[in-house]
Amino acid sequence: MxxxxxxxxxxxxxLHIGHLFGALKNWEKLQNKGYECYYMIADYHALSTEYSxxxxxxxxxxEIAIDFISSGLDPEKSTIFIQSLVPEHIELHLIFSxxxxxxxxxxxxxxxxxxxxxxxxxxxxxxxxxxxxxxxxDILIYKANSVPIGIDQLPHLELTREIARRFNxxxxxxxxxxxxxxxxxxxxxxIDGRKMSKSYNNAIYLKDSPEIIKEKVSKMFTDPKRIYRKxxxxxxxxxxxxxxxxxxSVKIKEIESDCKNAIIGCTDCKKMLGEKIVEYLxxxxxxxxxxxKNKKGLLEKLKYGSEKARKIAQKTILEVxxxxxxxxxx
Ligand code: TRP
Ligand code: SF4
Numbered sequence: 001m002x003x004x005x006x007x008x009x010x011x012x013x014x015l016h017i018g019h020l021f022g023a024l025k026n027w028e029k030l031q032n033k034g035y036e037c038y039y040m041i042a043d044y045h046a047l048s049t050e051y052s053x054x055x056x057x058x059x060x061x062x063e064i065a066i067d068f069i070s071s072g073l074d075p076e077k078s079t080i081f082i083q084s085l086v087p088e089h090i091e092l093h094l095i096f097s098x099x100x101x102x103x104x105x106x107x108x109x110x111x112x113x114x115x116x117x118x119x120x121x122x123x124x125x126x127x128x129x130x131x132x133x134x135x136x137x138d139i140l141i142y143k144a145n146s147v148p149i150g151i152d153q154l155p156h157l158e159l160t161r162e163i164a165r166r167f168n169x170x171x172x173x174x175x176x177x178x179x180x181x182x183x184x185x186x187x188x189x190x191i192d193g194r195k196m197s198k199s200y201n202n203a204i205y206l207k208d209s210p211e212i213i214k215e216k217v218s219k220m221f222t223d224p225k226r227i228y229r230k231x232x233x234x235x236x237x238x239x240x241x242x243x244x245x246x247x248x249s250v251k252i253k254e255i256e257s258d259c260k261n262a263i264i265g266c267t268d269c270k271k272m273l274g275e276k277i278v279e280y281l282x283x284x285x286x287x288x289x290x291x292x293k294n295k296k297g298l299l300e301k302l303k304y305g306s307e308k309a310r311k312i313a314q315k316t317i318l319e320v321x322x323x324x325x326x327x328x329x330x
Pocket of ligand 2: 235264
């Protein structure tokens with residue numbers, strides 16, 4: 001039996017190179033290793049935080065679909081779908097909500113942190129508290145074994161496992177307990193050296209034009225101890241050097257020693273990097289142009305994926321209803 005993989009992203013903004021290395025490349029690898037992969041655009045999860053600004057979600061769904069496919073996810077190999085087009089997720093979410101103790105949700109560290117930190121939105125809602133219950137439904141409705149996620153999502157996966165155990169205990173063995181697949185790539189910092197994030201305005205997006213990429217890179221923070229051109233640099237503390245490791249790995253030894261010996265200046269070092277990133281994202285840019293030209297075709301791809309997902313989801317819902325006894329006429 002093929003292993004089943006599921007992961008998803010919330011359509012709350014365009015994807016950046018952090019997503020590419022932290023998630024998409026890993027997803028693509030799993031797809032090409034022959035796993036049965038489900039990759040979801042979690043529009044209902046987006047609604048849980050963006051409910052007062054919900055008109056943007058639709059545009060981001062489109063953007064993210066383009067980001068997914070242009071970076072190598074293949075709608076013929078993987079099932080790429082929109083969460084709300086598979087309404088069975090909501091049914092399973094409701095059933096799970098009946099068996100999930102509220103304290104499980106209240107003590108979830110991700111929840112506590114976000115309610116505490118995000119001040120510009122009121123997240124004291126029923127839906128936001130239940131966010132991980134919906135995530136459990138997303139995963140378990142396909143009986144996924146493996147979930148490629150970032151470390152920050154581990155508490156949600158633990159809750160998924162608890163819900164699976166609880167359901168199995170109450171109604172009989174039904175769901176596997178899925179495992180996380182963590183990415184090995186180190187986190188790419190933003191151009192200012194902080195965490196790369198839309199809200200810090202420090203991200204390089206997959207959709208950025210070559211000019212914008214070069215301009216962003218030219219503004220990158222460098223080794224703060226290297227003030228004058230003649231000062232020796234400390235590449236290990238420089239975000240530009242970290243980027244070179246990823247985008248320009250063949251030249252890495254040379255850059256390291258040229259920086260330490262003040263042979264190369266930061267302006268030239270960044271110029272070189274900008275060109276490398278532009279080159280690296282060339283294929284993605286090309287595919288994206290084509291996808292953007294045919295939005296109707298894009299939507300068709302997503303509908304096709306959603307219908308495929310729905311067939312499996314409906315089977316699981318039938319089984320769940322049978323086991324819980326909420327099924328009539330059978
Ligand atoms: N919560 C995830 C995030 O913010 C998105 C998500 C929704 C997800 N459902 C999922 C991830 C199921 C993995 C599996 O990134
Ligand atoms: Fe960083 Fe390059 Fe400047 Fe060295 S030369 S400090 S690696 S930008």
